[in-house]
Amino acid sequence: GQNIDQPTEMTATEGAIVQINCTYQTSGFNGLFWYQQHAGEAPTFLSYNVLDGLEEKGRFSSFLSRSKGYSYLLLKELQMKDSASYLCAVPVIAYSGAGSYQLTFGKGTKLSVIP
Amino acid sequence: GAVVSQHPSWVICKSGTSVKIECRSLDFQATTMFWYRQFPKQSLMLMATSNEGSKATYEQGVEKDKFLINHASLTLSTLTVTSAHPEDSSFYICSARDRRANTGELFFGEGSRLTVL
Numbered sequence: 001g002q003n004i005d006q007p008t009e010m011t012a013t014e015g016a017i018v019q020i021n022c023t024y025q026t027s028g029f030n031g032l033f034w035y036q037q038h039a040g041e042a043p044t045f046l047s048y049n050v051l052d053g054l055e056e057k058g059r060f061s062s063f064l065s066r067s068k069g070y071s072y073l074l075l076k077e078l079q080m081k082d083s084a085s086y087l088c089a090v091p092v093i094a095y096s097g098a099g100s101y102q103l104t105f106g107k108g109t110k111l112s113v114i115p
Numbered sequence: 116g117a118v119v120s121q122h123p124s125w126v127i128c129k130s131g132t133s134v135k136i137e138c139r140s141l142d143f144q145a146t147t148m149f150w151y152r153q154f155p156k157q158s159l160m161l162m163a164t165s166n167e168g169s170k171a172t173y174e175q176g177v178e179k180d181k182f183l184i185n186h187a188s189l190t191l192s193t194l195t196v197t198s199a200h201p202e203d204s205s206f207y208i209c210s211a212r213d214r215r216a217n218t219g220e221l222f223f224g225e226g227s228r229l230t231v232l
Contacts, residue, residue: 040206040226040228041225041226042121042208042223042224042225042226043159043208043223044223045221045222087158087159103149103161103210103221104161105158105159105160106158107157107158108158
């Protein structure tokens with residue numbers, strides 16, 4: 001089975017840097033996703049890591065350590081619009097169809113950015 | 116990026132009626148689509164995996180006779196909530212994966228908020 005843990009809530013100041021951690025336990029590893037979800041909206045894709053290390057994409061970076069079952073999402077130069085839930089997710093191969101994956105989501109970290 | 120369209124965005128219905136939600140992949144083909152449900156302040160919970168041309172695979176605890184899924188083509192899956200009750204009120208989101216893609220990235224629809232009175 002899969003188990004994903006991430007903090008429930010975080011608060012940070014506009015312009016600051018925040019790190020959102022995620023630990024996971026999976027029976028197999030097929031990479032790790034980070035999604036952003038604003039209240040009442042569908043999730044939007046942020047990043048996908050399958051190899052160890054840091055991947056940077058603008059203000060957002062994602063880190064993965066497969067040996068530790070650990071990932072983090074780093075948000076720099078925080079803006080008010082970054083207030084959202086950040087979901088850590090791991091894909092699980094669905095044997096019902098060749099090449100099919102389904103995502104198991106963590107409970108999400110609600111980030112509040114304050115002035 | 117790939118676009119998934121979900122319709123309707125909002126629906127209000129009376130208890131006992133059935134509601135159909137459509138999920139379309141607009142610029143790619145998806146042999147598999149996924150239906151999630153999200154209650155307020157909770158994470159997305161996978162309900163079922165919709166497979167084109169075959170029966171859907173339901174997660175444990177999800178009633179297949181209540182949540183009917185049809186995946187008639189490579190670009191359309193439908194979720195029908197039959198005999199809806201107030202406890203079915205939730206945010207329903209579909210997602211799809213481009214069958215040509217090598218990654219597991221899923222593209223999400225906009226979500227459908229169902230309110231059952």
